[in-house]
Amino acid sequence: RKEVEQDPGPFNVPEGATVAFNCTYSNSASQSFFWYRQDCRKEPKLLMSVYSSGNEDGRFTAQLNRASQYISLLIRDSKLSDSATYLCAFRSSSNTGKLIFGQGTTLQVKP
């Protein structure tokens, strides 16, 4: 089983839609979880960390389900500018700070 699995998509949604992505991980010792956004031919940029209690930042909501070993990202009221690849990442309990990334989910928001 892969360490991290994401549906690569693409997810094609109209403006204003709500869309959700999931990311499953296999290492139960994983401690920190993140969502990164990557625009075409650019570097990944941290979108948000994922906390155990769930967290929200404007139109974006991230949740962690440790029992089922997945994290999710919900985007409400999608904008054209949300079109990008969304990468989930986690960090294990090691001290290296190594991030393990999923392959990314591509979102296309259409007018």
Added chain:
Amino acid sequence: ETGVTQSPTHLIKTRGQQVTLRCSSQSGHNTVSWYQQALGQGPQFIFQYYREEENGRGNFPPRFSGLQFPNYSSELNVNALELDDSALYLCASSLGGTGMKTQYFGPGTRLLVL
């Protein structure tokens, strides 16, 4: 902008050659991690440097090596280049030590091996 810079932005090499990529970390950050991102994939961890010492390595062969300098900038060296080394190479800086902090990525170096 993250304040992390990388050079060069693009590079073309031929199989068997050697390449050196450079990264300047964000001011105050003492940890640099290197990642390889192949087309259509997520970044893969190569190794990390903390206070000039290697602090963890991913599943990459020894021909991938690195350095960190006293100013915390870093180099990634790849010897005997192979076609599969064609990728985007990203460095990320962070404030290390206990409780690893958020990693901020530089713009990357696109390497094409012919």
